[in-house]
Amino acid sequence: MPWFLYLALKQLFPTGRWFPFFTFMSGLGVAVGVALLVVTTSIMGGFGQGIRAMIVDTQGEIQIMSQAVIEDAPALLQQVESFPGVAAASPFARGVVMLSYNNKPAFPIVIGVDLARVDKVMPLQGYLVQGTVDDLDDDSVLLSVMLAQTLGARTGSLVDVVSPLALEKITQDEIILPRSLRVAGIFQIGHQHLDRSTVIAPIRLMQELYGLGNTVHGINVRLKPGVDEFEAAAAMNAVLPFHQRALTWFESEADFQSIIRFEKYMVFFLLTFIVAVAALSIMSSLLIAVVRKTREIGLLGALGGSSRAVAACFCAQGFILGVVGTVAGLGLAWVVITFRNEIVQILARLTVGPEVFQQFYGFVDLPSHTTGSDLTIIIIGSIVASTLAGLVPAWRAAKLKPVEALRSE
Amino acid sequence: MSNVVLSAHDVRKTYLSGDRRIEVLRGVNLEVHRGESISIRGESGSGKSTLLHLLAGLDAPDAGTVSWAGAGAGGERRADFLGMVFQSFYLIPELDALQNVLMAARIRRAPGAAERKRAHDLLARVGLAERAAHLPMQLSGGERQRVAVARALMNSPKLVLADEPTGNLDEHTGDSMIEMLLTLCRETGTALVLVTHNVAHAAKTQRQAFLHDGVLT
Numbered sequence: 245m246p247w248f249l250y251l252a253l254k255q256l257f258p259t260g261r262w263f264p265f266f267t268f269m270s271g272l273g274v275a276v277g278v279a280l281l282v283v284t285t286s287i288m289g290g291f292g293q294g295i296r297a298m299i300v301d302t303q304g305e306i307q308i309m310s311q312a313v314i315e316d317a318p319a320l321l322q323q324v325e326s327f328p329g330v331a332a333a334s335p336f337a338r339g340v341v342m343l344s345y346n347n348k349p350a351f352p353i354v355i356g357v358d359l360a361r362v363d364k365v366m367p368l369q370g371y372l373v374q375g376t377v378d379d380l381d382d383d384s385v386l387l388s389v390m391l392a393q394t395l396g397a398r399t400g401s402l403v404d405v406v407s408p409l410a411l412e413k414i415t416q417d418e419i420i421l422p423r424s425l426r427v428a429g430i431f432q433i434g435h436q437h438l439d440r441s442t443v444i445a446p447i448r449l450m451q452e453l454y455g456l457g458n459t460v461h462g463i464n465v466r467l468k469p470g471v472d473e474f475e476a477a478a479a480m481n482a483v484l485p486f487h488q489r490a491l492t493w494f495e496s497e498a499d500f501q502s503i504i505r506f507e508k509y510m511v512f513f514l515l516t517f518i519v520a521v522a523a524l525s526i527m528s529s530l531l532i533a534v535v536r537k538t539r540e541i542g543l544l545g546a547l548g549g550s551s552r553a554v555a556a557c558f559c560a561q562g563f564i565l566g567v568v569g570t571v572a573g574l575g576l577a578w579v580v581i582t583f584r585n586e587i588v589q590i591l592a593r594l595t596v597g598p599e600v601f602q603q604f605y606g607f608v609d610l611p612s613h614t615t616g617s618d619l620t621i622i623i624i625g626s627i628v629a630s631t632l633a634g635l636v637p638a639w640r641a642a643k644l645k646p647v648e649a650l651r652s653e
Numbered sequence: 654m655s656n657v658v659l660s661a662h663d664v665r666k667t668y669l670s671g672d673r674r675i676e677v678l679r680g681v682n683l684e685v686h687r688g689e690s691i692s693i694r695g696e697s698g699s700g701k702s703t704l705l706h707l708l709a710g711l712d713a714p715d716a717g718t719v720s721w722a723g724a725g726a727g728g729e730r731r732a733d734f735l736g737m738v739f740q741s742f743y744l745i746p747e748l749d750a751l752q753n754v755l756m757a758a759r760i761r762r763a764p765g766a767a768e769r770k771r772a773h774d775l776l777a778r779v780g781l782a783e784r785a786a787h788l789p790m791q792l793s794g795g796e797r798q799r800v801a802v803a804r805a806l807m808n809s810p811k812l813v814l815a816d817e818p819t820g821n822l823d824e825h826t827g828d829s830m831i832e833m834l835l836t837l838c839r840e841t842g843t844a845l846v847l848v849t850h851n852v853a854h855a856a857k858t859q860r861q862a863f864l865h866d867g868v869l870t
Contacts, residue, residue, distance in 0.1 A: 247759040251745070258747035259788065543743040546711060547804075548732025548760045647711040650739070651702075 248553040251544075252560035255533070256568075267565065270529050273522030274569025275576055278626050281515050282577035285618045287584070288508035290611025295500060298435035299493040303336075304365045305473040306465040306480070307496045311487040313459035320488070321361075324463060327480060329471035332364030335460040337450040342406040343443065344422075345395040352391055352441040354405075356450025356460075365466045368431070368444070374399045375429020382449050384428035388442040392430045401427045407453035423453065465490070519626050523633035526565050530558055530637035534644075541641050542649025555642035562634020566627040573626070574619075584610045657722070658811045658844045659685040659708060664717035665867075666703055677703050679867030680717065687811065690835055690845040692855035695864035701848045704864065705816050708846060709737060722811060732761045736805030736813040736843070738834070740820035742797040744789040750776060750800045751785040757807040768807075775803035779833060795826035802834055812844045819851060831857060 256267045314320055317335045324333045337356040342349060359380060362368055369377045373389060380386060385405075387397060397403055404422035413420050425445075432439055451457065467476055473492045480490035494501055534541070544554055580587065588610055666678040677700035685691055695701045706712040707719055710727025719726040721734050736757070744753045754772040758764045764772075776785050779799035781792075789797055798818060805813050815834060819827030831847075831854045838845040847858055855861050862869045 245763060247756070250759060254745075254747045254752070259749050259752065539741070539743055540745055543739075543745075544760070546709065546737050547757050548729070647706045650706075650711070650743075
């Protein structure tokens, strides 16, 4: 081991001292910064992953959309299912309706699904907390759990539905009475975005409500496991007519994804300053060490140590502090991520209570998804920042002339 | 082959103090032979430490030359050629006594078993065999200086420069320190230049010089 590295290690972890306070305090700053970065990016990644799961679970990995409506859905379904890697496809139509129950109005999104195909794309039965899919017919709907709670509706309740088509008819001096539909069941997908205000209906009912005839709005495509959705979508787009387009789950909710990604990058950017402050504190500590050890630096020169090696000794201390702090930070982050839900529960109990927490923030359980690329950036970034922080003290130490250093008081 | 290990010829050094030029050394000439010991005395501020730093190659003279065994002083030869002992010991506080001694070897190359044995032997020779694992803060002043002496001799140098090595020690400890330093240098054939205020210590060296008015007499 080169002497400068040996001395750097000894100065950070002195012989006979079980608790190196200076090293601990300097490394703590880096550790906290790294832990915050890892925890935050993991939780933001968890939200992103949750959204992907929500989209893929309910509409498959790919959605084929048209500029207008899809006229010949059966032919397109046949074409799509012939693509390699496609496991199943199911048409859909969707739109907003006005729904009321006991004079309580709501404006949910209605998703019309093909009951003969939907289970191959979306495990609908698995989402039901009341009722069964078999009870769903052209005069009934499924309500999302929060919508049912808001309205006070239950399985068997009759809800009135008015579609935008009815409003259009009014302008033509025609009146379409609200359609009375039976609640065949209540579903809970597990994503607040969908559970808040969604209705699932047979596609024929949706076509009737929107006056679509036999047309549909799109086709949901489920891929076989392991098939890359972006490659599959590109292959489909290569043969689909120009007015139809295969969108991956990412593109179909691009705005939502962009917001999540933007938030993640902004939080990452802001928290990077914590690592920068930690690196500056390392620089400050090492600069003090250079002043405190001026005569030792002179001694090293008198013993034959080169000024470059003396500089390397302080640079190495920045690097070692970066490595130690980063490892500690990763450990701290692992603990926080592992016990994140317990921590949130405690915070919820100490503040507004779990119920209010759920109501306002939409979650009590935090998701987490840590990616290798995020970890790599954090690890390399914090170690590089700490090493760079050692450069200024190293430069100061290298500039000291041994004879002046030995004479210093 | 010449046995001159240290040679200073017409060495001059001037310092600026504000607007004043202080000519500290005005043509110092000195030759030290292999195994020889020489003391340099002088009044405070007479330039003893300045001369020692020039002889050690840590500073450059304004005029004149300093050479080690016929070649220029300082540079990469330092670790092999020169050992230094300072008044303030200058032990590295994070290292124990053995590691401090080994540091001189470590700067040359990573120490092996032979270097470790030599460091242990030197510590035993200065009477600190049992204190090898002690940190400087756990040693007395005299013990610290003995560690510094062992460190100075670690690389079997041709020359040891000692800058008032007893300055921070009591009289009795200082006496035994000088005896030990002279004995070790004599046994190993190492030349010694001892800068001291102490007349009795200076008298124990083979040659005595006095630095006065910038010139060695």
